Amino acid sequence: MPENIAFGILALVATLAALRVVTTRNVVHAALYLVVVLATVGALYVLLAAEFVAAVQILIYIGAILVLFLFGIMLTRPTIGTDTGLDNDQRWIAGVTGLFLLGVLSFVLVDAFGDEQLPDLGGVSREALTAERGTAAVGDAIFSTYLVPFEVVSVLLLAALVGAIVLARRD
Amino acid sequence: MELTLAIELAYWQQLTVKVLAVLIIVPTATAIIVQTFLFKVMAHMQSRLGPMEAGPHGALQLMADGAKFVQKEVLAPARADRRVFVLAPVVVLLSTFLLFVVIPAGPSGVAEDLDIGIFFALAVSSISVLGVLMAGWASANKYALIGGLRAAGQLIAYELPLVLAVVGVVIQAGTLSLQGIVRAQAEGEIFGFGLLGLPFVFTQFIGFALFLIATQAELTQPPFDMPVAESELVAGYQVEYSGLQFLYFYLGEFGAAFAFSALAATMFLGGWWVPGLDLDGGLLSNLIGPAVLFAKTMAVAFLIFWIRFTYPRLREDQLQTFAWKYLIPLSLLNILATGVFKVVF
Numbered sequence: 001m002p003e004n005i006a007f008g009i010l011a012l013v014a015t016l017a018a019l020r021v022v023t024t025r026n027v028v029h030a031a032l033y034l035v036v037v038l039a040t041v042g043a044l045y046v047l048l049a050a051e052f053v054a055a056v057q058i059l060i061y062i063g064a065i066l067v068l069f070l071f072g073i074m075l076t077r078p079t080i081g082t083d084t085g086l087d088n089d090q091r092w093i094a095g096v097t098g099l100f101l102l103g104v105l106s107f108v109l110v111d112a113f114g115d116e117q118l119p120d121l122g123g124v125s126r127e128a129l130t131a132e133r134g135t136a137a138v139g140d141a142i143f144s145t146y147l148v149p150f151e152v153v154s155v156l157l158l159a160a161l162v163g164a165i166v167l168a169r170r171d
Numbered sequence: 172m173e174l175t176l177a178i179e180l181a182y183w184q185q186l187t188v189k190v191l192a193v194l195i196i197v198p199t200a201t202a203i204i205v206q207t208f209l210f211k212v213m214a215h216m217q218s219r220l221g222p223m224e225a226g227p228h229g230a231l232q233l234m235a236d237g238a239k240f241v242q243k244e245v246l247a248p249a250r251a252d253r254r255v256f257v258l259a260p261v262v263v264l265l266s267t268f269l270l271f272v273v274i275p276a277g278p279s280g281v282a283e284d285l286d287i288g289i290f291f292a293l294a295v296s297s298i299s300v301l302g303v304l305m306a307g308w309a310s311a312n313k314y315a316l317i318g319g320l321r322a323a324g325q326l327i328a329y330e331l332p333l334v335l336a337v338v339g340v341v342i343q344a345g346t347l348s349l350q351g352i353v354r355a356q357a358e359g360e361i362f363g364f365g366l367l368g369l370p371f372v373f374t375q376f377i378g379f380a381l382f383l384i385a386t387q388a389e390l391t392q393p394p395f396d397m398p399v400a401e402s403e404l405v406a407g408y409q410v411e412y413s414g415l416q417f418l419y420f421y422l423g424e425f426g427a428a429f430a431f432s433a434l435a436a437t438m439f440l441g442g443w444w445v446p447g448l449d450l451d452g453g454l455l456s457n458l459i460g461p462a463v464l465f466a467k468t469m470a471v472a473f474l475i476f477w478i479r480f481t482y483p484r485l486r487e488d489q490l491q492t493f494a495w496k497y498l499i500p501l502s503l504l505n506i507l508a509t510g511v512f513k514v515v516f
Contacts, residue, residue: 028308032255035301051287055294063297064327070304071323074316134286135347 003047010047014040027077031069038062052135189282193271200271200429201422206233207469208476209425216480240421243414248311251411255309260412260419262302267423269295270430275350277443277460278452288349289341292434293334296389299423300326303398306420307408318407321487322391322398328494329388329395335502336381339509340371340438349434353442357450367446372439374512377505379439381498383471386431387478388494390424394482395490429468432475436467 017036024030038061045054142150180188210232214221222229247256273288275281285291300323307319341347344355352371359369372379388395399407409420436442443460444450485493 028252028255032305051285052290055287055290059290059294059297062301063294063330067297067300067304067323067327070301070308071320071327074304074308074320135290 006047007044010040010043014044027073028070031066031073034069035062035066038066052138189272193268193282197268197271197426198422201425202233204425204429204472205421206230208472212473212476213480216477237418240414240418245414245416246411248411250311252309252311255305256411257416259302259306259309260416260423262305263299263423264302264419264426266295266297266299266302267426267430269298270427270434273349274430274433274437274464275353275443276464277457278350278450280443280457280460281350284348284350287347289337289352289434289438290347292349292430293330293337296333296427296431297326297330299427302423303408306412310408310411312411314404314406315408315410318398318400318404318410321404322408325388325391325395325398325490328491329385329498332381332494332498332502333385333389335499335506336378336385337438338502338506339375339378342506342509342513343371343374349437349442352438353444354450356441357444368441368444370439370441375439375505375509377501378509379435381502381505382435382439383475383478384498386428386435387475388490389431390428390475392428392475392479394478394485396484397487397490400484428472428475432472433464433468435471436464440467440471442467 014037017033017040020033021030021037024033038057042054042057042061045051045057210221210229220229222232225231225235247253270292272282273285273291275284303322303326304319307315307317307322310316340352344352346352346355356370357368361367361369361373391398398404399409404410409417412420443456443464445459445463448456448459448463450456
């Protein structure tokens, strides 16, 4: 039950922060609210006993991607205060799309799981849980069951890296 | 905790004890680092006396400085973005506090022995960049902004060798858990001679050097102190901060210096373990472990601060070239070599 309460609080914080990301009139504030959203998502991973994924979420999204966002914003428009011209005509379309997505996802969740309950982990020891879902288990899965997708993603990332360097060095 | 104290505590009681322990350890560690290295070692290396008036040999100087900072008025520039300005030092401090959570100082002397140990430490240490950027931007000051941007560029560049230097250790130990890394070193053997264990500094000396250099840059200390270069940027992103808020940055920086030294001591020098200590618990290990870790940490910190006090500042382009063209390829080679050795032996 405490998990549900924690989930409720985190979900509420994430939703409010996400709303602020799109409604605030300051680009830097928007990026900082996005930090809150991503951090709460990381906390949700911890609730799911996926500590490794949570740490990846923090390291990659907050430590790298958002820092790069902020770096870019501050380098190009270093003014404090509200920015004009942040809104455009597509906001209603975006709202409708967002609601539609919410509906589809809710439907899929209810349709797929219905009244199903997750297995009770009350009696499971932490060691057993770690052996089954810990970092070592994730590593094993990546390099055995999911080896081909992993390699494909690696090549994709490498291609993106090379592409970025080619674009940057065009001069 | 149950093992050392032999009493059962409820979950929330354990949590309170752990939080309090971390809250006490961080300022204490910071005070020790600043008093020892910044005030005295630095002064003696530069043929000065350093602070001498407060207490015997200036031992109480930090108390005086702390009291001074607390008294000072907390100011913010008129055009600053107040909320972000106030939050920035808190974010930096949060990152430092979280670092201490996973560092083991004995078989049960660890706030939380996470399965992902060292990876968690690296992840939370990356949060401090965010605080630095927030401080630089919210100050509404061009020097602060340039300092913040320099810091961000530098921290991103040196984050990579920092993480990659650790990978060698992780491959050799076969675990991310810091407790597991200590165990792997204690149970290791040097050519069949197992009495001393195998501190990874012998096999991962490249990793150790890379980790120390990257740490130096992560702490924005000389010779990597372009973000706070006082001759051109006043004090970079810290320029508008005063009083307690400045103290937060100070705590964050030197607390992180202690934490990184402790991490290096744990990963490369065998952590809290010395020959003769029981790995699986016991009162003796839990009492001596913290002292051993502290001694090793201070040794590493001495190295870090020695470099800080003796080398001149690198230029911004030299700094970036050094990271991307030398440190990162070297760390990748180190991983490759470690992988080959791991498979062959």
